[in-house]
Amino acid sequence: MYKYDSYDQAMVDARVAEFRDQVRRRLDGSLAEEQFRPLRLMNGLYLQLHAYMLRVAVPYGTLNSAQMTMLGDIADKYDRGYGHFTTRQNIQYNWIKLEEAPDILADLAKVEMHAIQTSGNCIRNTTSDQYAGAIADEVVDPRPYAELIRQWSTFHPEFSFLPRKFKMAVIASDTDRAAMRLHDIGIQIVRNDAGELGAAFYVGGGMGRTPMIAPCINAFVPIDQMITYSEACLRVYNRHGRRDNKYKARIKILVHELGKDEYTRQVEAEFAHLLTQNIEPPLAELERIKAQFADPPFEIALDETVDRSDPDFAVWLDNNVQVHKAPGYAIVTISLKPVGGIPGDASADQIRLMARLAKRYSFDELRVTHAQNIVLPHVRKADLHAVWQQLDEAGLGTPNLDKIGDIIACPGLDYCSLANARSIPVAQKISERFAGREQEIGELKLKISGCINACGHHHAGHIGILGVDRKGVENYQLLLGGSEGADTSLGTITGPGFNEEGIVDAVEKATSVYLANRQDGERFLDTYRRIGMAPFKDAIYAKDAV
Amino acid sequence: MVETQLRFRDDEPAGDPAVTVDSFGEQTNASAVRIEPGDDARVLLPHLDRIRLVEVNFPVFGDGRGYSAARILREAGYAGELRAVGDVLIDQLAFLRRCGFDSFAPEHPLNAADAEAALARYPEVYSPTVDGRPAIWAKRHGLA
Ligand code: HEM
Ligand code: SF4
Numbered sequence: 001m002y003k004y005d006s007y008d009q010a011m012v013d014a015r016v017a018e019f020r021d022q023v024r025r026r027l028d029g030s031l032a033e034e035q036f037r038p039l040r041l042m043n044g045l046y047l048q049l050h051a052y053m054l055r056v057a058v059p060y061g062t063l064n065s066a067q068m069t070m071l072g073d074i075a076d077k078y079d080r081g082y083g084h085f086t087t088r089q090n091i092q093y094n095w096i097k098l099e100e101a102p103d104i105l106a107d108l109a110k111v112e113m114h115a116i117q118t119s120g121n122c123i124r125n126t127t128s129d130q131y132a133g134a135i136a137d138e139v140v141d142p143r144p145y146a147e148l149i150r151q152w153s154t155f156h157p158e159f160s161f162l163p164r165k166f167k168m169a170v171i172a173s174d175t176d177r178a179a180m181r182l183h184d185i186g187i188q189i190v191r192n193d194a195g196e197l198g199a200a201f202y203v204g205g206g207m208g209r210t211p212m213i214a215p216c217i218n219a220f221v222p223i224d225q226m227i228t229y230s231e232a233c234l235r236v237y238n239r240h241g242r243r244d245n246k247y248k249a250r251i252k253i254l255v256h257e258l259g260k261d262e263y264t265r266q267v268e269a270e271f272a273h274l275l276t277q278n279i280e281p282p283l284a285e286l287e288r289i290k291a292q293f294a295d296p297p298f299e300i301a302l303d304e305t306v307d308r309s310d311p312d313f314a315v316w317l318d319n320n321v322q323v324h325k326a327p328g329y330a331i332v333t334i335s336l337k338p339v340g341g342i343p344g345d346a347s348a349d350q351i352r353l354m355a356r357l358a359k360r361y362s363f364d365e366l367r368v369t370h371a372q373n374i375v376l377p378h379v380r381k382a383d384l385h386a387v388w389q390q391l392d393e394a395g396l397g398t399p400n401l402d403k404i405g406d407i408i409a410c411p412g413l414d415y416c417s418l419a420n421a422r423s424i425p426v427a428q429k430i431s432e433r434f435a436g437r438e439q440e441i442g443e444l445k446l447k448i449s450g451c452i453n454a455c456g457h458h459h460a461g462h463i464g465i466l467g468v469d470r471k472g473v474e475n476y477q478l479l480l481g482g483s484e485g486a487d488t489s490l491g492t493i494t495g496p497g498f499n500e501e502g503i504v505d506a507v508e509k510a511t512s513v514y515l516a517n518r519q520d521g522e523r524f525l526d527t528y529r530r531i532g533m534a535p536f537k538d539a540i541y542a543k544d545a546v
Numbered sequence: 547m548v549e550t551q552l553r554f555r556d557d558e559p560a561g562d563p564a565v566t567v568d569s570f571g572e573q574t575n576a577s578a579v580r581i582e583p584g585d586d587a588r589v590l591l592p593h594l595d596r597i598r599l600v601e602v603n604f605p606v607f608g609d610g611r612g613y614s615a616a617r618i619l620r621e622a623g624y625a626g627e628l629r630a631v632g633d634v635l636i637d638q639l640a641f642l643r644r645c646g647f648d649s650f651a652p653e654h655p656l657n658a659a660d661a662e663a664a665l666a667r668y669p670e671v672y673s674p675t676v677d678g679r680p681a682i683w684a685k686r687h688g689l690a
Binding site for chain 2: 010011014017021030035038121154161235239243277278281282
C-alpha cells in the first residue's frame, strides 16, 4: 500500500491548516457563504437537509487497518456512530458540525487521509478495481497509476474551477469492475504486442440526467505520457466545456457536441504541445510508487481445501468469496447489505471489527467497492471460516454479493437536498421482500437513485429505480437492462411510475417474468436481453396482478 | 480602473489601457490587451513580442477558463505582465500564481495578511506548471 513520505504528509497538514483558517474566516463573517461554499466543497463538506455532510476520500478504495479504525472512531466522535460507504469508494458522515470539521480533517491527516477534492468542480478522487492486486486477470495492479493521478490532480492549479465535477477511474483488466466507461475519463492499463504498457483513454462517460458510455479516444498512450495526455484532455475541456448550463457542463456533453473525432483531434493537438512542457513525472516515480504496491509476502504450499460442512458458511462461500491469484488465498467481500438495512452503512463497531480482521487475516488491507461493500483482499483459505464466523456475529455475514439484496442506493430524500424521493426505504423494502429468495433469483444488480442525478447508478442496474416528483408526490420509475462493466448498457424505462408499494410489486413481477422464462444458466440480464422488454411490460402493467 | 493590489514584478507597469482581443488585432500599436473567459488566448501568440500587459478577467471566480489562458500564454514564452482582474479572491491566489499571473487587481480589495498567508500556504507542489517551481517528484528523484 502507498505510504506517505514527508512531502505527502506536508500537503495534507497544510490543507488542514488552510481549512481551519477558512472556517475561522467563515465563522467570523469575513468570508461570505457564497465564497466559502466552493472552499468547503473542495474539502468534501456539503450542507444537507439536516446537517453538514463530510465526504472523506479513500483513494482507489484502498485502506489499511489504522485508517479503517480511524474511520470508525470518527463515526463515534463526530457523527452518530455510523459511516456510509459510497459508490465512489469513499465514506460519508451525515451529521457533522462545521466547527468540528477542521478537527476531523486533522484526525484523518494522522492516518494519511484527507477529504481533498471529494466535491467541487475539480478532479475528484480517482477510483479503481476493488480486486486490484488480488485478482488473476489484471495486466498489472492499476493502483500505482491511480496514485500517480491522485498526486497530479491534487491542487491542480489549472483544473480546480472546471465547468463541472470530474471523475476518473483506472482499471487494468478486461473485466471492468469499476464502471470505468461511466466516468469522465476511464483509463484501462493495457499491454501491447511488444509487451509495453500503455493507457487506453475512454473519455466522456457519465450518468446523471444524460447518461453516456465513454468512447475510446486513444487505445494506447505510452505509459510515460499518461499524465500529459490527461492534462490535454482536461485542458480542452476546461477551455471549451459549457458553462452556460450546469446540466450540460460535464465533459460528456462536450465530447458529444463536438463529436468524438473533433474532440480527439483537439486533445491530440494539445497533447503534442504539452509534450514539449516536461510535465510528466519520470518513470522512476512510477517505480517508486509501484514498489509500495508489491504483493504482500504470500505463504506458499498452503492448504487449498475448505471445509464446507457448515451449510450457512457454504452459502456465504459461494456468494462472497472470489478466486485469488495466489494459491491458498481467497478474496472476501463483506456485504454491507443486511436484510432491511441501509445499503453501505456500517456502525463504528463494525468498521473497527473489519479493521481488526484485515490486520489479522488480510495483510492489513481493505477495499471499498463501488457497490458499497468492503473487501478483505488477501485471506488464507484456511482462515475463511474464522473470518466468516466473526463477521456473522457482527451482522456482516450476509451472503448476497451481486444478488437482489445487494442494492446500491443513494442517500435520497432522507438526507439529500436535491432528492425527489426516498431511496433508502425502498431499498429496505425490496431487500425484505426478497429475503430467502436471493439464491434462487441469482445475479441481479438493483440500483436506486432518489433523483435524476443518478448517484445510485440506476441507469446501470439490471433493474434500476429512479425517484421522480409527480405533482408533489414521491413516485418511482422502473428501468430494466442496464449494466456496467465489459458489457456496459443503459437501462430502459418500463413505462408509467409507481408509488412506494407499487415499485416493490413491480420488481417482484419483473423477477417472476425472468424466473418463468430463464434458460439454463441465464442471469436476469441475459433473459431480458434475449426476450426484450415486452413480456416484462405486459406483466408489470397487467390489470390483474401476478 | 480597479487598482492593482499585488504585483510580483520590478518593471514599470504598462501605461496603455487594455483593449479587447477583437480590437487588438486591428490596433497594431496596442500593447495591452484584456482577455474575457470566452476568448481564445492563442490568437495572441503571433503578437507576443509587442504585448506588455495581458489582463485576464474573472467575471465570477468559478469560471476557470482564465487559468488555461494564462498558462497557454506563458507556455508560449510570454514574459510581460499577466494580471488577474475581477472576482479574484484570497483562496484562488496560489492557483493563479502557479498559472503564471504576476499581478492582481481584485474588484474588492483583499485582506493583505490573509493574502500573504494563502500564497505561502503550500511549501511544495505536486505538478510542474509555468511558475518554475519544481514538482515534488523532481525533488524526490534529485531532478531539482
Ligand atoms: C447527499 C448528497 C449528494 C448530492 C447533493 C449529490 C449530487 C450529485 C449531483 C448533482 C450529481 C449529478 C452531476 C452531473 O450529472 O453533473 C451527482 C452524480 C453522482 N453522484 Fe452524487 N450527490 C450526493 C451523494 C452521493 C453519494 C452518497 C454518492 C455515492 C453513493 C454519490 C455518487 C454519485 C455518482 C456515482 C454520480 C453519477 C456519476 C456521474 O457523475 O456521472 N453521490 N451527484
Ligand atoms: S441521486 Fe439525487 S437524491 Fe440521490 S443523492 Fe444524488 S442528488 Fe441526492
